[in-house]
Amino acid sequence: MVTAATAHPAFAKAAKYLDIEHVRVPVAADGRADAAAMADAIDHRTGLLVGSAPCYPFGVIDPIEELAATAAERGVLFHTDACLGGWLLPWWERLGEPVPPWDFRVPGVTSLSADIHKYGYSFKGASVVAYRSRDLLRRQHFWYDDWPGGLYASGTTAGTRPAPPIAGAWAAVKHLGGDGYMRQTAIVRETSLRVRGGIEAIGGIAASGDLNLPIMEIRAALSGSRGPDVEMAGVGDVMDSRGWNLDRQQGGLHLMRSPYHARIADVFLADLADAVATHRASTSAATYGGIAGARPDPDGRVERR
Ligand SMILES: Cc1ncc(COP(=O)(O)O)c(C=O)c1O
Secondary structure: OEEEOOOOHHHHHHHHHHOOOOEEEOOOOOOOOOHHHHHHHOOOOOOEEEEEOOOOOOOOOOOHHHHHHHHHHOOOEEEEEOOOOOOOHHHHHHOOOOOOOOOOOOOOOOEEEEOOOOOOOOOOOOOEEEEOOHHHHHOOOEEEOOOOOOOEEEOOOOOOOOOHHHHHHHHHHHHHHHHHHHHHHHHHHHHHHHHHHHHHHHOOEEEOOOOOOOEEEEEEOEOHHHOEOOOHHHHHHHHHHOOOOOOEOOOOEEEEOOHHHHHOHHHHHHHHHHHHHHOOOOOOOOOOHHHOOEEEOOOOOEEEO
């Protein structure tokens, strides 16, 4: 399996569980998968190439068309990880934003994932994996009758699954419908633009990403030969003390806008401006998701907020 270094750790986890060799390829300077380097990483044992739309750390969309074309040419499956963009990009495009092709309109894409609990606005526990062909879908199904209990059939990796998240996802999608998703996406877009503009206006920091997408890394901007002026771990600490909870990344702080943020964008930007102004040094480590907001206290215990 060949992925960019920015692919979600879920791929590394699957590789570990399934004992698959995971080749991670460094990304280009803009944070996108390097299509040429990914092509070079394919050999006769490669079964799957992966691209993200967009990737979690930087909010940029990999060159899916190029990657999928290479995969098709080399007879390799291609998965678009649209966990973040799957329920956002279709409406982003309809709002008139330029969105590079990432879905089954791209010939080489053989599967894609799209999390309903992100911009689908459902709660966690149900997600979507879609396959280009019934043949690929069938390979996910497990049928078994070599025991005394009759035919066992299971469609997902987890066997017995709770129905409420599935019903919740169905309800969210039915309730919002195409128009509802357009409305929510318009709010997210407006908020994302406001926050991006606000971040640039503060000075000393910059937001990663493109297409004005609402997923970004806030980084220290480079100031000439002196390098960055702002110490981002310190900024994260100040934001913590004001009740915000920004995931620490290796290169900055992670931010993902939802419709709710429309109401709090101004106070967030004001706090961020204050935090940047303090430039405080800190020892916070990079953390993702679940343990973000947990940090060691001076006695080495983990304090959870
Ligand atoms: C871009 C991306 N891909 C994949 C995943 C799926 O990860 P998991 O299977 O661990 O929930 C996530 C989860 O947040 C994600 O953000």
